[in-house]
Amino acid sequence: MIRKIIYDDIPQAASMFSSVWKSTYKDVFDESFLEKRTADFFQNSLEKVIKEHLETMYIYEEDQNIYGIISGNILHNKNYDCEIIRLYISLDSQGKGIGTNLLNYMQEYYRSNGCKEMIIWAIKGLRNNDFYKKRGGREVENMEKTFGDKQYPMIGYGYNLA
Ligand SMILES: CC(C)(COP(=O)(O)OP(=O)(O)OC[C@H]1O[C@@H](n2cnc3c(N)ncnc32)[C@H](O)[C@@H]1OP(=O)(O)O)[C@@H](O)C(=O)NCCC(=O)NCCS
DSSP states (O other): OEEEOOGGGHHHHHHHHHHHHHHHTTTTSOHHHHTTOOHHHHHHHHHHHHHTTOSEEEEEEETTEEEEEEEEEEOOOSSOSEEEEEEEEOGGGTTSSHHHHHHHHHHHHHHHTTOOEEEEEEETTSTHHHHHHHTTOEEEEEEEEEETTEEEEEEEEEEEOO
């Protein structure tokens, strides 16, 4: 079931973010940067996001276990009117269709809110790049983004929602 995240979900969500980040980015980010991405780190950032309504965030849950999280926001940019900020599936549940399900759900959510063009940023060269392309993402933007003290090439995948 996909539902909106609530405050009580934060500990489970934070622990999932920490383990998925450490696995996904182990050959990308420096160890010193990654070791700070603890469950406590994500606990603090998610508390802020939820209290201050900074992102629209949904979870994929079964039997009270969280297996996936997606978040995004409405944008005030002339080319894109909405974006996906986070999409993370727990390590033992990747490749079972949950990510596709959440991505489709958010596209429908934005479509029903009148949005026309969605963007998702991903670090260039990661396995998720193929995931986004196969699901209709067009390579529309490039930029460098700083994580820790290093810069990384990013690709913006655009999705037409019309
Ligand atoms: C990328 C991700 C969101 C895809 O969700 P998913 O539920 O695993 O994927 P689905 O089962 O819906 O789709 C399967 C596809 O995802 C790909 N996939 C599976 N595991 C993956 C992984 N660890 N990383 C990237 N892609 C993965 C498969 O190759 C498969 O490709 P196919 O379409 O050729 O069959 C998810 O694997 C994940 O959280 N990866 C790690 C974190 C990440 O990269 N998040 C995106 C940050 S921008």
